[in-house]
Amino acid sequence: MIQCRYFLCITLLTYLLFFVFSCKQSLESDSEAALSPGDTISLAVMATADVHGRVRAWDYYRDREEPRYALSKVATLVDSIRSVYRYHLLLDAGDWLQGNPFAEYFALHDPQERHFPFLEVADAMEFDAIVLGNHEFNFGLDYLNRQIEMTRTPIIGANIYNHGTNQPAYPPYILKDFAGVTVAVVGLTTPGSAVWDRTRVEGILDFGDGVDAAQRFVNEVYEKVGSDVVIVLAHSGLDGSTSYQTETPGDENFGRAVGETVPGVDLLVLGHTHRTIDSVVLTGADGQPVGVIQPGRWASHLGVAGLRLTRNHENKVVVVDVKTENHSVSGVPEHPEIVDITKETHQDVVDFVTEPVAYTDDVWSAGRSRSVDTPVIDLIQTVQKEATGAQLSAAAAFNTSVEFGPGPVTRGDIALLYPYFNTLYKLEISGVQIREFLEHTSRYYKTGTDDQGSPVINREWPGFNFDMLAGVEYILDVRNEPGQRVTRLTYKGEPVTDNDTFTIAINSYRAEGGGGFDMLEDAPVLEMINRSVGDMILEFLMDKQEIQHDDVFEENWHLAY
Numbered sequence: 001m002i003q004c005r006y007f008l009c010i011t012l013l014t015y016l017l018f019f020v021f022s023c024k025q026s027l028e029s030d031s032e033a034a035l036s037p038g039d040t041i042s043l044a045v046m047a048t049a050d051v052h053g054r055v056r057a058w059d060y061y062r063d064r065e066e067p068r069y070a071l072s073k074v075a076t077l078v079d080s081i082r083s084v085y086r087y088h089l090l091l092d093a094g095d096w097l098q099g100n101p102f103a104e105y106f107a108l109h110d111p112q113e114r115h116f117p118f119l120e121v122a123d124a125m126e127f128d129a130i131v132l133g134n135h136e137f138n139f140g141l142d143y144l145n146r147q148i149e150m151t152r153t154p155i156i157g158a159n160i161y162n163h164g165t166n167q168p169a170y171p172p173y174i175l176k177d178f179a180g181v182t183v184a185v186v187g188l189t190t191p192g193s194a195v196w197d198r199t200r201v202e203g204i205l206d207f208g209d210g211v212d213a214a215q216r217f218v219n220e221v222y223e224k225v226g227s228d229v230v231i232v233l234a235h236s237g238l239d240g241s242t243s244y245q246t247e248t249p250g251d252e253n254f255g256r257a258v259g260e261t262v263p264g265v266d267l268l269v270l271g272h273t274h275r276t277i278d279s280v281v282l283t284g285a286d287g288q289p290v291g292v293i294q295p296g297r298w299a300s301h302l303g304v305a306g307l308r309l310t311r312n313h314e315n316k317v318v319v320v321d322v323k324t325e326n327h328s329v330s331g332v333p334e335h336p337e338i339v340d341i342t343k344e345t346h347q348d349v350v351d352f353v354t355e356p357v358a359y360t361d362d363v364w365s366a367g368r369s370r371s372v373d374t375p376v377i378d379l380i381q382t383v384q385k386e387a388t389g390a391q392l393s394a395a396a397a398f399n400t401s402v403e404f405g406p407g408p409v410t411r412g413d414i415a416l417l418y419p420y421f422n423t424l425y426k427l428e429i430s431g432v433q434i435r436e437f438l439e440h441t442s443r444y445y446k447t448g449t450d451d452q453g454s455p456v457i458n459r460e461w462p463g464f465n466f467d468m469l470a471g472v473e474y475i476l477d478v479r480n481e482p483g484q485r486v487t488r489l490t491y492k493g494e495p496v497t498d499n500d501t502f503t504i505a506i507n508s509y510r511a512e513g514g515g516g517f518d519m520l521e522d523a524p525v526l527e528m529i530n531r532s533v534g535d536m537i538l539e540f541l542m543d544k545q546e547i548q549h550d551d552v553f554e555e556n557w558h559l560a561y
Contacts, residue, residue, distance in 0.1 A: 034180030040310045041179055044081055044088040047295050047303040048074055049271030052099020054298040055118050056346050057334050060101040060353045061416035069298040072338035073329035075125050077302045087178040093271030094133025094235030101353045101415045107139040117345045119151040121338055129174045131187035132157040133235040137197040138421045156187030159213035161206045169205055172217050181228045181309055181317050184221035188213055188234040190272055191249030195513040209250030210236055214258045222264055228317035229266050232258055237273030245518035259290040266319045267305055270294040276301060278324040291322035301326040356408035358541035362549045364405050369397035370466050375553040381470035382552040383540045384505035388426040392471035392504040396464050409541060418534040422507035426527035431500035435486050436519040441467045442485045445478040455561045465515040477560040507533055
């Protein structure tokens with residue numbers, strides 16, 4: 001176990017953290033004694049979620065310190081809590097294998113094929129359980145399962161089944177004993193991986209409905225195992241719409257449904273939606289309180305849930321109180337042992353991502369890329385069209401903070417421009433499908449304008465689901481309701497008719513159902529390129545050595561408002 005070396009510098013924080021746990025802890029001085037009728041203990045359940053490779057406090061995109069996020073900072077808080085509370089659990093709610101240049105280096109570029117440092121650190125921090133998130137499947141099952149085999153930490157997922165069966169492919173839960181109290185942690189994941197990573201899991205794994213699996217395995221840990229307390233560790237949001245159009249996998253965000261409809265759940269530890277949720281208590285199906293904790297994203301917070309457990313005079317363990325609170329890592333130092341464990345791997349990634357791949361005399365910025373056509377998005381479009389030979393291309397501005405040049409263009413710059421591990425499809429698409437596609441993506445904007453006459457963003461519509469097309473000329477008039485916004489649509493100056501057909505380059509997330517673009521569901525697949533779009537952009541730049549706006553930019557769309 002990592003030893004706490006920063007206890008004194010966060011003593012005040014420790015007091016703030018643990019006011020929620022104040023209770024009579026009659027067994028804290030004797031870990032061997034069993035909880036007797038009338039006795040009470042407190043259990044601290046700590047959690048991270050959606051770490052996405054943020055192991056160290058470093059921004060690999062911009063090659064500078066990042067004080068807001070780091071598992072190494074979380075480790076400092078964890079040690080403090082463990083030094084105060086005898087009974088504790090440390091859990092992670094998924095999405096840890098992919099998400100930043102640090103994570104992708106070890107999946108795609110590490111010549112030594114080392115153990116992924118997140119899991120190495122998780123072993124050192126003695127995580128009790130980690131659930132599988134949807135991004136764990138991005139690099140394929142061989143890589144995922146090889147990494148799992150190298151770790152000591154239990155990796156769980158109750159609603160991930162061997163294809164064609166109802167048998168979990170990974171352990172469905174773990175059991176822990178505290179003073180004779182058996183605590184079960186049931187792991188669940190969003191079933192969207194069946195859509196988003198279909199080509200990597202199809203015919204091998206099935207993803208079941210989260211609520212159905214919760215009912216099955218919560219019942220199992222009570223009836224067959226004799227658990228006293230049940231925690232559901234789920235890579236799922238508390239609420240939110242489902243972003244794919246399919247009847248097969250089940251709802252994407254099922255947290256509330258589990259908490260309110262599955263009897264016996266005492267605590268929900270959630271992830272996936274990157275929200276920070278605490279101080280929320282649901283009413284369970286049995287009328288009992290169900291605590292909720294979701295600790296944000298990128299190891300920005302340590303979530304802490306305090307459960308007071310009492311054995312009543314009927315010899316039943318009862319959760320008499322549950323409180324939840326998230327604690328930011330800002331201002332918390334990195335844990336020295338985590339820094340030491342990752343010193344070599346961290347430097348390897350820094351050296352890799354700071355390598356220049358091309359040179360430019362221009363400034364490339366995505367700051368306005370969702371409101372005007374920009375060269376930086378046309379860079380993506382050009383690469384996708386050249387890779388597939390397609391007439392059209394679809395791409396989104398994933399991160400509007402992207403800006404590089406003039407000067408060297410580094411791997412980190414391109415990783416920030418294209419942060420996801422998407423591969424590429426070439427589809428056949430009709431004129432009517434193009435129009436439906438544009439009407440759908442235009443929902444990023446609300447109808448009408450603000451007091452200054454500017455378009456109004458629909459905050460319910462993620463920016464990564466606002467795709468722009470290259471190869472056709474079009475106008476989106478956001479003064480109109482969705483369905484009537486495409487007021488011009490031409491190809492090489494000629495109007496696009498419903499029966500026209502085109503080829504389009506589009507990323508795997510979109511082609512496989514991500515974002516609710518159901519007009520693509522039956523589009524014929526002409527080609528699949530099982531390589532990262534980000535790597536294709538890098539290769540394009542390395543081949544050119546120098547890149548200017550004029551090499552890729554062709555203004556073909558604008559908003560009307």
